[in-house]
Amino acid sequence: MIENVLSSPKSSWISGNGPNHNIVLSSRIRLARNLDKYPMNAFQTENSGQEVLDRIEKAVDEFKLQGPEQLYIYRMHELSAMQRQILFEKHLISREHMEDNPNKALLLNQDESVSIMVNEEDHLRIQVLLPGLQLEKAWEEADRIDDLLESQLEYAFHEEKGYLTCCPTNVGTGLRASVMIHLPGLVATKQASRIFSTLGQLGLVVRGLYGEGTEATGYLFQISNQVTLGLKETEIIQNLTAVTKQIIDKEEEVRKLLLNETPLQTKDRVGRAYGILKNAAIINSQEALSLLSEIRLGADLGILKTDVSTEKLNEIMIAAQPGFLQNNAGKHMDTLERDAARAELFNKML
Amino acid sequence: MIENVLSSPKSSWISGNGPNHNIVLSSRIRLARNLDKYPMNAFQTENSGQEVLDRIEKAVDEFKLQGPEQLYIYRMHELSAMQRQILFEKHLISREHMEDNPNKALLLNQDESVSIMVNEEDHLRIQVLLPGLQLEKAWEEADRIDDLLESQLEYAFHEEKGYLTCCPTNVGTGLRASVMIHLPGLVATKQASRIFSTLGQLGLVVRGLYGEGTEATGYLFQISNQVTLGLKETEIIQNLTAVTKQIIDKEEEVRKLLLNETPLQTKDRVGRAYGILKNAAIINSQEALSLLSEIRLGADLGILKTDVSTEKLNEIMIAAQPGFLQNNAGKHMDTLERDAARAELFNKML
Numbered sequence: 001m002i003e004n005v006l007s008s009p010k011s012s013w014i015s016g017n018g019p020n021h022n023i024v025l026s027s028r029i030r031l032a033r034n035l036d037k038y039p040m041n042a043f044q045t046e047n048s049g050q051e052v053l054d055r056i057e058k059a060v061d062e063f064k065l066q067g068p069e070q071l072y073i074y075r076m077h078e079l080s081a082m083q084r085q086i087l088f089e090k091h092l093i094s095r096e097h098m099e100d101n102p103n104k105a106l107l108l109n110q111d112e113s114v115s116i117m118v119n120e121e122d123h124l125r126i127q128v129l130l131p132g133l134q135l136e137k138a139w140e141e142a143d144r145i146d147d148l149l150e151s152q153l154e155y156a157f158h159e160e161k162g163y164l165t166c167c168p169t170n171v172g173t174g175l176r177a178s179v180m181i182h183l184p185g186l187v188a189t190k191q192a193s194r195i196f197s198t199l200g201q202l203g204l205v206v207r208g209l210y211g212e213g214t215e216a217t218g219y220l221f222q223i224s225n226q227v228t229l230g231l232k233e234t235e236i237i238q239n240l241t242a243v244t245k246q247i248i249d250k251e252e253e254v255r256k257l258l259l260n261e262t263p264l265q266t267k268d269r270v271g272r273a274y275g276i277l278k279n280a281a282i283i284n285s286q287e288a289l290s291l292l293s294e295i296r297l298g299a300d301l302g303i304l305k306t307d308v309s310t311e312k313l314n315e316i317m318i319a320a321q322p323g324f325l326q327n328n329a330g331k332h333m334d335t336l337e338r339d340a341a342r343a344e345l346f347n348k349m350l
Numbered sequence: 351m352i353e354n355v356l357s358s359p360k361s362s363w364i365s366g367n368g369p370n371h372n373i374v375l376s377s378r379i380r381l382a383r384n385l386d387k388y389p390m391n392a393f394q395t396e397n398s399g400q401e402v403l404d405r406i407e408k409a410v411d412e413f414k415l416q417g418p419e420q421l422y423i424y425r426m427h428e429l430s431a432m433q434r435q436i437l438f439e440k441h442l443i444s445r446e447h448m449e450d451n452p453n454k455a456l457l458l459n460q461d462e463s464v465s466i467m468v469n470e471e472d473h474l475r476i477q478v479l480l481p482g483l484q485l486e487k488a489w490e491e492a493d494r495i496d497d498l499l500e501s502q503l504e505y506a507f508h509e510e511k512g513y514l515t516c517c518p519t520n521v522g523t524g525l526r527a528s529v530m531i532h533l534p535g536l537v538a539t540k541q542a543s544r545i546f547s548t549l550g551q552l553g554l555v556v557r558g559l560y561g562e563g564t565e566a567t568g569y570l571f572q573i574s575n576q577v578t579l580g581l582k583e584t585e586i587i588q589n590l591t592a593v594t595k596q597i598i599d600k601e602e603e604v605r606k607l608l609l610n611e612t613p614l615q616t617k618d619r620v621g622r623a624y625g626i627l628k629n630a631a632i633i634n635s636q637e638a639l640s641l642l643s644e645i646r647l648g649a650d651l652g653i654l655k656t657d658v659s660t661e662k663l664n665e666i667m668i669a670a671q672p673g674f675l676q677n678n679a680g681k682h683m684d685t686l687e688r689d690a691a692r693a694e695l696f697n698k699m700l
Contacts, residue, residue, distance in 0.1 A: 264686065272630050281615075
């Protein structure tokens with residue numbers, strides 16, 4: 001099972017089958033939960049961490065999910081650094097969870113839509129990742145898994161505050177809802193930053209591709225709720241969904257304008273990106289993301305030379321990352337080797 | 351006849367059949383001559399200019415060259431501005447000769463290897479332009495034409511000074527020998543400027559693609575003799591040929607190094623250039639020359655995806671210029687239209 005996870009860039013969200021997949025790559029729900037009577041991870045000893053992991057593993061065994069729903073467990077210290085890197089590149093674990101630590105583990109279902117980090121910042125981080133804009137569906141799925149876990153485990157819960165978490169910003173619902181959104185039109189017309197600055201007032205925050213503290217690259221942004229306390233889960237999700245839909249409308253409008261008002265310039269940026277990805281011999285990851293963004297735009301506008309599906313674009317984006325490239329080559333590679341392997345990948349796959 | 355000249359970018363030198371054509375695009379000999387008893391052009395009246403033109407036309411009629419050698423006459427004021435522009439882009443006339451002036455004319459043979467400007471700076475500017483490095487052959491041809499003209503015309507000649515010319519820098523032999531040379535290797539390894547700075551001491555000078563005062567673009571340079579007085583024609587030609595051969599050796603050595611020591615980087619620059627020329631929708635003339643240079647390098651090193659002959663590269667280079675693009679489209683085009691037409695040309699022809 002782990003071999004499949006590591007050898008293929010495909011996860012459920014990659015398929016690109018979700019609503020508005022031309023603009024929203026994926027929707028993610030993450031629930032932070034902690035077990036009652038065990039110290040929070042910030043105060044954890046090695047033993048208490050081990051007990052938490054054992055307790056959770058036992059609980060998962062109890063509710064015996066079968067078939068595609070079955071949750072497989074991967075202990076971080078049993079994986080190589082490269083394998084952990086790949087899980088990170090697939091958005092299945094966080095950067096912090098890549099640590100070689102016997103208490104850290106990942107529970108993963110078959111299509112990789114459900115991933116549960118054990119002993120990340122909180123004892124449990126339940127994640128559901130789906131293609132396109134479908135936060136509600138992701139929430140329902142996360143809620144179901146959460147209920148199952150809660151049927152076996154006692155959560156740290158406070159009558160007034162709600163779910164208790166390691167970091168106070170997660171207290172309450174423990175819910176983080178986010179969308180990965182592609183906005184080349186709004187960036188090109190310099191409207192993105194103005195829109196983003198208003199999101200704060202709506203309790204939302206914009207981040208880069210790999211979460212907190214990372215730079216947005218290639219016109220890809222992650223929008224999520226800032227506030228977890230004082231709102232119901234469904235309110236948080238409805239709020240983010242409504243705002244995302246407004247941004248989608250705006251982006252679609254601008255894309256049409258780009259094609260109708262400046263067709264040559266738009267075809268030019270898309271054509272150049274395609275030409276370079278198809279013919280360069282060295283491409284670094286930053287450039288790859290930028291150029292892929294142009295291709296994504298071109299595919300949506302129907303001005304790309306060849307037909308490239310959203311699924312293929314998502315797949316290439318993940319496959320072009322350092323861990324994947326090295327795993328594919330079956331060896332450690334230095335920067336130049338990776339940049340060359342990445343270029344080869346694009347030359348072939350586009 | 352003029353239709354062929356204007357509609358096709360091909361001239362004799364375009365064929366790329368000459369020696370060292372992978373590095374030397376063309377060899378040019380130019381002889382400056384003036385008729386005795388007529389005022390130099392700087393002091394010319396409209397009538398005296400007309401008489402000079404009549405006298406030369408009559409002389410050319412006299413020696414009745416037939417077949418491919420026949421010289422056709424084109425009067426500048428009978429051509430449109432666009433047609434004159436095209437003659438300039440084909441290196442058949444100088445920028446100064448593009449003027450709408452009844453006294454200015456061009457004599458041109460069938461394969462366009464011989465072009466004689468009448469009433470440019472001097473009464474006669476005899477040019478022979480051949481592919482590759484063959485200055486000697488070009489000189490023989492120019493000398494033969496010069497003898498023919500001299501059999502009918504009395505040249506302004508001074509026993510000690512030699513041929514008298516309008517500008518003192520041409521006095522003596524009146525000979526300017528030049529090669530158009532492509533040096534991407536020496537430029538990339540930053541050796542070009544060092545080499546160029548030593549050429550002055552050898553009585554040679556380096557210029558851009560379209561002669562005096564123009565910038566070198568796309569690693570293309572024009573090297574010619576500075577001194578016309580005090581040396582025999584054959585000495586001037588042997589000197590320039592010898593120096594050019596040394597530069598060719600150096601450039602070939604560097605190209606091999608580029609391919610062997612930094613193969614990825616070399617394939618990358620060539621691949622990107624190809625990808626852009628093949629897929630962009632807007633390309634300005636400066637960028638076109640730079641990218642074509644990379645393609646030329648790639649073709650020589652055998653690392654280009656498709657087979658492109660030197661002839662084709664020369665042809666595209668000329669066809670991509672403003673006059674040609676507009677003549678082809680049969681209409682005046684603004685900058686954006688030209689840049690789009692140029693991109694289309696590359697998309698198709700490569």
